[in-house]
Amino acid sequence: MRAAGLRGLPALVDSLGGDGPELLARFGVTCAAVESDDAVIPAEAAGLLLESAAAELACPDLGLRLAGSQNTSVLGPLALAIENAATLGEALETTRRYLFVHSPALTVAQIPDPSGRPGVVGLLYRGTDAEPLPPQVVDVGLGLFHRIILLLHGGPYGLRSVHLPHPALAPAEAYTRFFGAEVRFGRPDAVLRVPGGLTSAGVRGGNQVLRDLAVAYLAGHFPQPGRSTAERVRMLLTQALGSSPVEVAAVARRLRTHPRTLQRRLAAEGASFEAILDDVRRVAAYRLITRTDLPFTQVTAMVGMAEQSALSRAVRRWYGVTPRALRSRAAGPPR
Secondary structure, three states, X not given: OEHHHHOOHHHHHHHOOOOHHHHHHXXXXXXXXXXXXXOEOOHHHHHHHHHHHHHHOOOOOHHHHHHHHOOHHHHOHHHHHHHOOOEHHHHHHHHHHHHHHHOOOEXXXXXXXXXXXXXXXXXXXXXXXXXXXXXHHHHHHHHHHHHHHHHHHOOOOOOOEEEOOOOOOOOHHHHHHHHOOEEEXXXXXXXXXXXXXXXXXXXXXXXXXXXXXXXXXXXXXXXXXXXXXXXHHHHHHHHHOOOOOOOHHHHHHHOOOOHHHHHHHHHHOOOOHXXXXXXXXXXXXXXXXXXXXXXXXXXXXXXXXXXXHHHHHHHHHHHOOOHXXXXXXXXXXXX
């Protein structure tokens, strides 16, 4: 990821009584890299750094504090493209397409409202890997997402509530104060619940010429990272699970190819659509069963299964126990 994603952290650490440069150096990061627009660091190092800083400084809301000190400038060349989008929806789509320039480990997307309210949609912030993001990374990422929307919209944008996948790291009031809305913890994903019409709202001060130049620069200098067909299918299924169709035809449409062609490409890589979908469901089910208290009926829907009995059979096949026993055991990562 770009080291600029940690911009503001050395000063924050110093203000909390720590030694910012020393803490960064322990994880192979320099203050010069953080201030640079070009330096990159391992995403894993950034996550460990944030978690360690929060623990050592007894500052559980470190991620929120860091997000509160940042703005679009940490996104580098992507910032110009989203600041000059015509609408918030265009800004979101540009971010979805080019967020890998900032960090290949992150993705954003618009999803159906996780609470099922008419006229409301969700803005999802998630890692591209199956493993969940560290809690402090979620807090700083979703916090910055919120602040950027405020900036682009020119003020409050009707945020309904916030979902976070981890327990409250600090008093809930700290989260409510930061987001200005109800915050619910232990949910399946990090989501901002917003009015459905928000994506049609114009971006204050957007300039189409600058936006086109910025997107052309991104497209010319940062081609989409090479992924195998299996990796692209896995990513699309992970994004769609529980909110969009996960049939092979639906994924093929997203990849602009015929379902049979997609199956042939997967077979050439020694993979199959069914096996990838099964593994994506396995990882999602483990996370939802062991890291949330959601009813199993809801878990069933969120992994794209029609009947709870299908979930029970699948969990027995994957882990050798019932969903209830797996939740009780909740020990270790997925096998």
